[in-house]
Amino acid sequence: MSAKVKTRIAPSPTGNFHLGTARTALFNYLFAHKNGGEFICRIEDTDKARSTKEFEANILSSLTTLGLTLDGPITHQSERTEIYKQKLEELIKSGKAYLSQETEGESKEVIRLKNPGSKITFTDLIHDEVTFDTTELGDIVIAKSVTEPLFHLAVVIDDAEMGITHVIRGEDHISNTPRQILIQEALGYPRPQYAHIPLILAPDRSKLSKRQGATAVSDYLAMGYLPSALINFLALLGWSPQAGKEGTEQEVFTLAELVERFSLEAIQKSGAIFNLDKLNWLNREHLRRLSTEEQVNYVARALPDVDKNILSKITPIILDKANNLEEIKKLKEARELDYFFTAPSVSKELLKTPEHLPKVIELLEKISESDWNMENIKNAVWDYATEQGRGNVLWPMRVALSGREKSPDPFTLAAVLGKEETMNRISLYYV
């Protein structure tokens, strides 16, 4: 009989929710759900000096926004000193740990674990057998005092007491594992299954840090990356849906679809570089899958001052040009969107062949207000444009409307601007 699968994410609130932690959380979530188990969160706030409530709030809200729901209450290590104290006393009583008088620096007492000094081999679900010689570790410090447990001790006690069956965490913890197993054995706890996932790397293959740019999930959320896109991207970083005979070449997934396909076997052994190009592509893909209303609301986040009616007309055009909110803001700052709101002033040179404009006006005049749409506008000028050379007619028409060398096509522009505004703008250059 095997116990029900239970996984956890154990962030310490000493910084905003990191991309790497998010991916670890995702893999824990996917594994638990795939196996009908539970996924929970434990806040590791034993370092009172560095932990803050603000960071904790950032971590929790990021988790929620990403859709990584928890299957149990959130626990705080700071509230569990009683159990640590009890276990610590137990260890000391049995002689497995002892009070050690430190002579270096200020002299005071800490609690050390008596290290039997053996080789420890554990099975890692991703790396297979891993062996460490623990002799060189010495007697490790497990607490500053009976009421001040250190990381390794707290982790071991909590994982065991909370019934964690699978410890899925970053590879940076792989060398911590033997010392935790030592504590585990002293306490008589069973050993959970371990899976150490490779790290996320910066483009220069170094550890992803603030130096190379944003590392917090909340930063990416603020830049307009959709939670679903972020999840999708993180999943593909180190895990492959192509592996195995059930493999697929599909790349765009929802969280539910990821749960369906996930397996630890398909996780890569080596580190993966964070590739912004791919994230942008995925964000676009997820943006396209949003409903029209959701898309308009999305664009509104970057253009809060724009009238809703206009916004709903230009949303498809904007989403054609931008991958995220930042890019939309840039379009606005570069005045690329101005022609949607105010008539441009256009130089005669840019119009190239304005002599065709009178005819264009004549043709457009025949369309009634109620029939004013892209299809009809195009039909109205198309034959004339084809006859005169399309560029000769379409170019000045488009430039009169946008004032720009580059812009959406004239039919789209005219439809968005409406009949009156379109006629006014073109009439300005009536020769």
Next chain:
RNA sequence: GGCCCUAUCGUCUAACGGUUAGGACGCCGGCUUUUCAAGCCGUUAAUCCGGGUUCGAUUCCCGGUAGGGUCACCA
């Protein structure tokens, strides 16, 4: 430096020991109802090196090299 982990296109990755080494992003090129973008199509591009084992190694073993992680009274 000790210990540990890792090594397929630029990047993310696929390939029961037998494949023209596949897909995706990006790049480059082409197509389209002017331009830009989008879209569609296509091209370019990889098994770190050296030894084994084998009829046959991307795949298994050993060594080297390179990269990463870790060596706290942080987590």
